[in-house]
Amino acid sequence: MKKYDQIRRKLIDRRDEIKGRLNKVDQDILHTNGAPDPDSGEQALERENDDVLEALGGLARSELEKIDAALERIERNEYGICTLCKKNISPERLKAIPFADRCIDCADKDVDDMD
Ligand SMILES: [Zn+2]
Structure with a gap:
């Protein structure tokens, strides 16, 4: 297991980074959804922005799952x-x-x- 210590650290760093980014994305989505302005005409743009944020969130989440799985494989000596x-x-x-x-x-x- 020692031989993958470096990769393990790298994966954990990456996981923390993604989690931080996901938190930010969630906050952005909450923020734009929480303050709708029906008169601004910018609603469509905001919604589009939300879609982008959600797509980013989805990508990050699937990477997160892969990282978790990789860390698990390291623990099980299957990495x-x-x-x-x-x-x-x-x-x-x-x-x-x-x-x-x-x-x-x-x-x-x-x-x-x-x-
Ligand atoms: Zn193969």
Whole structure:
């Protein structure tokens, strides 16, 4: 497990960063929704802005899930092993995508192929 200490720290840092950003997004959404001004004509723009914020929030949340899953794999000593073919994921790939759960060969495969 020691061998992934650095990656683990990196993942935790990234998780904190995303959580901070999500909090900010939530506050922005609350803020724009909390003060509607029907006469301003800017409502559509605000709504569009909310959609963007929510889309960002969704992306961040899915990354958060991947990071949590990666941290769990480190705890279970399964980190760096492809969840599909059980081969080792290349260190270069893990460096580029620390939360990768599949090797480069399986990365493009559909999840539904799993059985
Ligand atoms: Zn694989």
